[in-house]
Structures are given as C-alpha cells and as structure tokens.
Amino acid sequence: MQKNKLERYGSASNSRSHKLKGYGSVSGEREAGHVYTVSEITQKIKTLLEEKVGEVWVEGEISNFNSGPNGHFYFSLKDQSCIIKAAMFFYANRGLKFKLENGLKVLCFGKVNVYGPHGQYQIVVERVELKGIGAQQLAFEQLKKKLAQEGLFDQAHKRPLPLMPFSVGIVTSAKGAAVRDILQILKKGAPCVDALIRSVRVQGEYAAGEICSAIEELNSFGGVDLIIVSRGGGSSEDLWSFNEEAVARAVYGSRIPVISAVGHQINTTLSDLAADIFVETPSAAAKIIVDRKNALLSEIADWKHRLDFSMKNAINGLGADLIALKHALKSPSDRLLEKQQFLDELLAGLNYNIRHSLELAKERSSSLIQRLGVLSPLAVLSRGYSLSMIIPKEEILKESSQLKAGDRLKTVLHRGSFTSIVQEVFRDEGKTGI
Amino acid sequence: MKEKPVFEEDLRKLQKIVDELSSGKLTLGESLKKYEEGVKIAQACSFTLGEAQRKVELLMKKDGKFSLEKFDDTDEGEEA
Numbered sequence: 001m002q003k004n005k006l007e008r009y010g011s012a013s014n015s016r017s018h019k020l021k022g023y024g025s026v027s028g029e030r031e032a033g034h035v036y037t038v039s040e041i042t043q044k045i046k047t048l049l050e051e052k053v054g055e056v057w058v059e060g061e062i063s064n065f066n067s068g069p070n071g072h073f074y075f076s077l078k079d080q081s082c083i084i085k086a087a088m089f090f091y092a093n094r095g096l097k098f099k100l101e102n103g104l105k106v107l108c109f110g111k112v113n114v115y116g117p118h119g120q121y122q123i124v125v126e127r128v129e130l131k132g133i134g135a136q137q138l139a140f141e142q143l144k145k146k147l148a149q150e151g152l153f154d155q156a157h158k159r160p161l162p163l164m165p166f167s168v169g170i171v172t173s174a175k176g177a178a179v180r181d182i183l184q185i186l187k188k189g190a191p192c193v194d195a196l197i198r199s200v201r202v203q204g205e206y207a208a209g210e211i212c213s214a215i216e217e218l219n220s221f222g223g224v225d226l227i228i229v230s231r232g233g234g235s236s237e238d239l240w241s242f243n244e245e246a247v248a249r250a251v252y253g254s255r256i257p258v259i260s261a262v263g264h265q266i267n268t269t270l271s272d273l274a275a276d277i278f279v280e281t282p283s284a285a286a287k288i289i290v291d292r293k294n295a296l297l298s299e300i301a302d303w304k305h306r307l308d309f310s311m312k313n314a315i316n317g318l319g320a321d322l323i324a325l326k327h328a329l330k331s332p333s334d335r336l337l338e339k340q341q342f343l344d345e346l347l348a349g350l351n352y353n354i355r356h357s358l359e360l361a362k363e364r365s366s367s368l369i370q371r372l373g374v375l376s377p378l379a380v381l382s383r384g385y386s387l388s389m390i391i392p393k394e395e396i397l398k399e400s401s402q403l404k405a406g407d408r409l410k411t412v413l414h415r416g417s418f419t420s421i422v423q424e425v426f427r428d429e430g431k432t433g434i
Numbered sequence: 435m436k437e438k439p440v441f442e443e444d445l446r447k448l449q450k451i452v453d454e455l456s457s458g459k460l461t462l463g464e465s466l467k468k469y470e471e472g473v474k475i476a477q478a479c480s481f482t483l484g485e486a487q488r489k490v491e492l493l494m495k496k497d498g499k500f501s502l503e504k505f506d507d508t509d510e511g512e513e514a
Contacts, residue, residue, distance in 0.1 A: 163442050164483070174492060174505065183490060183507040191486035197505055198493045221493060221500055296445075297483050303452045304476040310455040311469045318462055 039116070046114035049121055053112045058084065058123060059131065062104045073100060077108060077123070085122035086110070092126050098139040105131035140243055144270060147245070152252045153273040159257045161277065164296055165226035165289055167194045169218035169256070171211055172230040174199035178261070178282035182228060185283055189290030196224060202231040207241035211271075212250040219255050226289070227254060229271055230261040230282045242269035251275050261285035381414040388412075391419065400425050441482055448475045 036044070060077030067073050071090035076083050086108065088100070100106075110125035130138055147153065168186070172178045174197055186193050198218055200210035211229065218224050229251060231239065241247060242262045248270040251258050260275030261282045272278035279285050373379060381387065388397040391408040407422045451472040455465060492503040 163445065166441070169493075180507065187488070187507070190483075191488050192483055194488050195490045195505075195507075196493050196502075197491070217493065217495060217500070293483050297480060300445075300448070300476050300479050300483075303448055304473065306452045306456055307469055307472045307476070310452070310458070311465060314455075314458065314460070314462060314465045317458070 042114065042116045042119065045121075046116065049112050049114055055109070055111050056123070058108050058110070060084070060106065060108070062100055062106060063102050065100055065102050073125075075100065075102075077106075085120055086125050087122055088125040088128070096128065097136070098130070099142050100128065101142075104138075107131055136240070140270075143243070143245055143248075144273070147248055147270060147274070152248060157252070158276045161257050161259075161288070161292070162225045164292060166192060167196060167223050167225050168289065169221075169224040169227040170195055170197045170230065171200055171214040171218065171227060172197070172282070173202045176202060177232040178202075178230040181232075181282040182230065182286040185286035185290060189287070190293040192293065193289055196221070203234070203238050203241055208244040208247050211241060212246050215250045215254050215258070224256055227256050227258045228261060228282070228285045229258055229275065230285060231263060232282060233263045239263045239269055242271040245270070247271050248274040259285045259288065378414075381412065384414070386411050386413050400427055441479065444475050444479055448472055448479065451475070 058077055060079050063076045063078050063083070065073065065075040071094070073088040073093050075086050075088075077086050078084075088108075088110075093100075107129040108123065108125045109127040109129075110123045112121060112123050114121045133141075151157065170179055170182060172182075179197060183195060186195060196218065198214040200214045201207045202211070215227060215229065218227050229242075229247075231242065239262055242260075251260060251271050252274040257276045258274075260269070260272040260278040261280070261284060262269045262271055262278075263280075268278075277288065279288065388409050388411040389395060390397060390402065391410050394410070395402065397403070397409065403422050403425050405422050405424055409420050409422065411418055411420065451468050454460060455468050455472065460468060490505045490507050492505045494501045494503055
C-alpha cells in the first residue's frame with residue numbers, strides 16, 4: 001500500500017492524465033478532466049498532507065527565526081539541500097527552557113499542515129529537543145550571554161575586598177565539607193576572623209532560593225565584611241543551583257563583597273562570574289583571607305622598621321649637627337688672639353705697601369731726571385752743535401731769512417762763545433746736509 | 435576588640451606617621467611623639483591580627499528575626 005502511494009507521487013508529474021487518473025483512483029470519486037478551483041485543490045492537498053504525513057519528527061537547523069507579537073515563533077528548518085517552514089505557537093513554546101535561535105540543531109515534533117492563504121505547507125511544532133548540546137547546557141550558555149550583556153560579570157563592577165575582613169559570612173551547608181574546609185583554614189591561619197554561617201541547601205530545587213535569601217540576610221544582619229558563597233565539588237547537576245539566574249543576581253547585588261567558591265577547577269558557575277572574586281575551592285577562599293592577614297602583618301612590620309630607621313636617622317642627624325655647632329663655638333680669648341693676629345697681618349701689609357710706594361716714586365723721579373738730561377740743549381752742544389743768536393735781540397737763529405749782511409751774531413759752543421758779523425746771506429738753498 | 439573601621443583608620447594613621455617621620459621635616463620633639471604613636475599603633479594592629487579570640491556562629495532566622503547559635507566547628511560530622 002505504502003509502496004503504491006509512493007509510486008503514484010513519484011510519477012505524478014509525468015503526465016496530467018496519469019496524475020489525474022492516479023488521484024482519481026485515490027479519492028475514488030473525481031472524473032478525469034475535472035477542473036479544481038484553487039481552494040479546492042488547496043483543500044485537497046491539505047487533506048492529503050495532514051492525513052497522510054501528519055505527525056512527524058524532523059531533524060534540522062533553525063534559520064530565519066522570529067517571534068511574533070503574540071509570542072508565536074516562526075522559523076525554518078533546513079538541511080544541506082532543503083528547507084521547510086515551521087511555526088511554534090505560544091501554547092507550545094512557553095514551556096521551553098532555552099531560547100530558539102538561528103543555527104541551533106534541533107529535533108522537532110509536530111504536525112505538517114497547509115496554510116492556504118500563503119499556499120504554503122509548514123510544520124506546526126509541538127516540542128523541540130536539542131541535538132548535540134544538552135538543553136541545560138544551552139540554557140546555561142544563553143543565560144550567561146544575557147547576564148554578560150547586562151554587565152553582571154563586568155570587571156568594573158568588581159569591588160575590592162576589605163583591607164582585612166574580620167567577620168566573614170559563609171553561605172553554604174552547615175553540614176557540608178566546604179564549611180569545615182573554610183573554618184579549618186581560618187582557624188589555623190587567621191584566628192582573628194569571626195565566621196557567621198548561614199546554612200542553606202546547596203543542591204536541589206530549593207537551593208537557589210535559600211542561597212539568595214542567605215546573601216540578602218547576611219547583608220542586612222550587619223557587621224559582616226565579606227561573604228563567601230560556597231559548595232564543595234560535585235557533578236555539574238549538583239552545582240546547578242549556582243548557575244541559576246536568581247543566584248547570580250543575588251551575588252551581583254550584594255552590598256558586601258562576595259567570594260564565590262563553588263566546586264572544583266572545571267566548573268565555572270554564573271555565581272562565580274558574578275562574584276567580586278572567584279576561586280576554585282572553598283579552601284582557596286579561606287586562604288585569600290589568611291594571605292591578606294599575613295600580608296598586612298608583614299606590612300605593619302615593615303612600617304615599624306621604617307619608623308625605627310627614621311628615628312635613628314633623625315637622632316644621628318642631630319648628633320652630627322651638634323658636633324658642627326661645637327666646632328663653630330670658640331672661647332673669647334681665642335677670639336682675641338685671632339684678632340691680634342689679623343691686626344699684625346694688616347700692619348705687615350701696610351709697611352710693605354709704603355715701602356713699595358716709595359720705591360716706585362724714586363724710580364719714577366730718576367727716570368724723569370734722565371729724560372731731562374737728554375732733552376737739555378747743552379747736551380746737544382757737547383756733540384758739536386752750536387747755537388747762534390742775533391745781537392742784541394738774542395733771537396735764536398733758525399733760518400737765513402732772519403739775517404742780513406752786517407748783522408752781529410753771538411754763537412754759543414759747548415764750551416765758551418764768540419761773536420761774529422754776517423758777510424753774505426744765501427736764501428732758499430734748501431736744507432744743507434751735513 | 436577588632437572594630438574594622440578603627441583598624442583601617444589605624445592603618446592609615448600608621449602609614450601617615452611613617453611618611454611624615456621619613457620626610458625628615460619634623461623637629462626632634464615632634465619626631466619622638468610621632469614615633470611613639472606609630473609604634474603604639476603598629477603594636478595594636480599586629481595584636482589585633484594575631485588575636486585568636488574568634489567566634490564561629492550560625493545565623494538563624496525565625497519568623498523574620500535573627501538569632502545566633504554557637505557552631506561547633508570541631509565536629510567532624512558527615513560529609514556532604
């Protein structure tokens with residue numbers, strides 16, 4: 001029967017008459033050559049598809065996803081070569097734990113139907129299951145993305161831990177290993193720290209709610225410097241409460257800084273991401289406090305050292321000043337001697353200066369006398385020159401124009417003098433070289 | 435008693451004193467006073483951190499009211 005049907009579908013396009021005949025034989029009532037209206041043929045196809053194909057499971061990838069204003073989803077399912085329209089109405093999709101989105105590989109269960117107004121066939125999806133990735137994992141990834149977009153994991157929101165948390169609130173099960181690990185490390189390493197435990201269930205359906213209220217209660221109780229939200233290791237299902245949106249928001253919303261310490265290395269929960277600091281184990285959370293205490297202690301020791309050093313420096317500096325001042329201080333008699341010596345020095349200087357000036361003056365006068373001797377006319381006469389004057393005017397004779405024949409002259413020699421009478425005068429005969 | 439604001443205030447004071455003293459601008463009298471104060475604070479802070487008087491309590495809430503219960507952390511109870 002099934003085989004026959006397929007054969008008929010397969011050959012449907014071969015010839016109209018054949019097709020009509022074929023359909024005719026299926027419906028058993030139409031005659032060959034009957035002309036359908038569009039509605040008629042659509043109705044026929046609708047009946048055929050909806051009855052003969054009906055409910056199916058279809059595997060494919062979601063594309064063209066969009067949700068209508070009434071909360072209905074419309075999308076396509078596709079594989080490498082084909083595509084089919086799909087609709088998932090609100091009544092069916094409201095129970096979905098994850099969001100449908102393009103690219104998601106899914107298994108859909110639904111009913112094929114025909115939507116006459118668009119001439120389209122589609123599958124009306126009732127249920128969706130994920131292929132590959134688990135539904136919980138997908139929900140986790142989607143929630144993580146959403147919270148990240150809201151900024152819950154932003155570094156900018158992370159608050160610094162208090163300088164020293166003296167009172168630590170612990171949100172975990174009072175019966176669990178986590179609380180014992182934390183307390184033990186604090187007891188050994190930082191016994192100055194008080195612990196305030198708010199016991200909660202850390203798995204199961206009520207865990208998330210209890211964790212959220214515990215965080216809020218520790219905030220409102222007061223006096224708590226730091227909150228550790230913690231749980232020991234377990235399967236990812238065991239840790240699931242710490243992935244719930246409400247827990248992530250409670251951790252983010254805490255006014256007191258939060259350390260999240262859930263599970264082991266491999267599990268990073270949304271609570272971890274929303275916390276101010278997250279560590280891999282409960283012990284590591286306690287160790288942060290111990291380390292902080294030790295760091296503070298050594299810092300204080302260092303400061304104390306610097307205090308001692310500065311004080312010693314100050315005292316040594318003052319000692320050195322004292323010695324310098326002592327040197328500067330002198331007795332009055334020392335001072336008198338000093339002045340006397342200074343005076344002696346001045347006197348010695350004075351004597352020298354006077355002697356020096358006298359010598360300078362003597363030297364100067366003898367050189368002047370020498371120069372005077374050189375300039376004396378008598379000195380010239382000693383070298384053979386003579387000096388003549390006209391008598392009686394005693395005018396020194398320099399050129400022949402002063403003379404006329406018959407003038408009387410007096411001539412002075414180096415030694416002695418004589419008079420003479422001019423016989424003849426020669427003018428303008430140039431300089432007479434000797 | 436370890437009041438957190440006091441402790442943090444003390445630490446800030448201590449740091450300030452250390453800075454002032456190492457600046458070398460104080461008189462001997464001032465230096466001595468600061469030094470004494472600084473040493474006192476350092477000792478107090480170290481003492482606070484070294485204290486072993488811790489409390490471990492369970493915070494309970496009943497009918498909207500908080501109460502504290504002693505928590506016995508020496509108890510090696512069942513594993514979770």
